[in-house]
Amino acid sequence: MSTFSVTVGDITQERVSAIVNAANSTLLGGGGVDGAIHRAGGPAILAECRKLRETTLPGGLPPGEAVVTTGGNLYAHYVIHTVGPIWHGGNGGEEETLVAAVANSLTLAAARAEADPPISSIAFPAISTGVYGYPKEAAYRVIYRTIRAWCDQRRDPAEIRLVLFSDEDLALFTDVTGVSP
Numbered sequence: 524m525s526t527f528s529v530t531v532g533d534i535t536q537e538r539v540s541a542i543v544n545a546a547n548s549t550l551l552g553g554g555g556v557d558g559a560i561h562r563a564g565g566p567a568i569l570a571e572c573r574k575l576r577e578t579t580l581p582g583g584l585p586p587g588e589a590v591v592t593t594g595g596n597l598y599a600h601y602v603i604h605t606v607g608p609i610w611h612g613g614n615g616g617e618e619e620t621l622v623a624a625v626a627n628s629l630t631l632a633a634a635r636a637e638a639d640p641p642i643s644s645i646a647f648p649a650i651s652t653g654v655y656g657y658p659k660e661a662a663y664r665v666i667y668r669t670i671r672a673w674c675d676q677r678r679d680p681a682e683i684r685l686v687l688f689s690d691e692d693l694a695l696f697t698d699v700t701g702v703s704p
Contacts, residue, residue: 542603
């Protein structure tokens with residue numbers, strides 16, 4: 524079975540096989556986690572994202588879907604880009620889209636468990652809780668529930684980590700899920 528942990532840190536510094544990028548649909552970089560990953564990973568990530576836009580994703584990456592690129596200059600060999608939902612009050616399918624974003628990212632990672640190099644560990648940010656406005660309490664519950672269900676059924680990737688921005692975020696995560704680091 525896969526294992527789950529939660530920590531506070533800079534996702535661009537995580538020593539894992541893949542990190543998840545809370546991307547926007549353009550895949551061309553942005554603010555927050557997306558901008559930090561593009562800056563830390565260097566131009567190779569953007570080059571692969573542009574190629575995806577020119578070939579298979581001319582309209583951009585739809586919310587809930589995921590694609591994989593190189594990790595560029597990151598420790599992680601891969602970046603899995605996913606687009607989370609924009610919060611519109613909770614009645615516009617936001618939860619289903621967030622579940623899909625997490626599950627599709629895990630599916631891509633599992634598909635590369637035998638790749639060279641393999642994805643054996645993955646780190647997630649708190650998708651959609653920044654500029655997309657998803658309330659952290661609700662997002663933490665959805666993200667944790669989705670990852671926990673994956674861990675109960677799968678063994679790849681072996682290690683799944685949620686990387687939160689601050690100690691306050693970690694305390695809130697612990698409060699709403701009952702899970703401590």
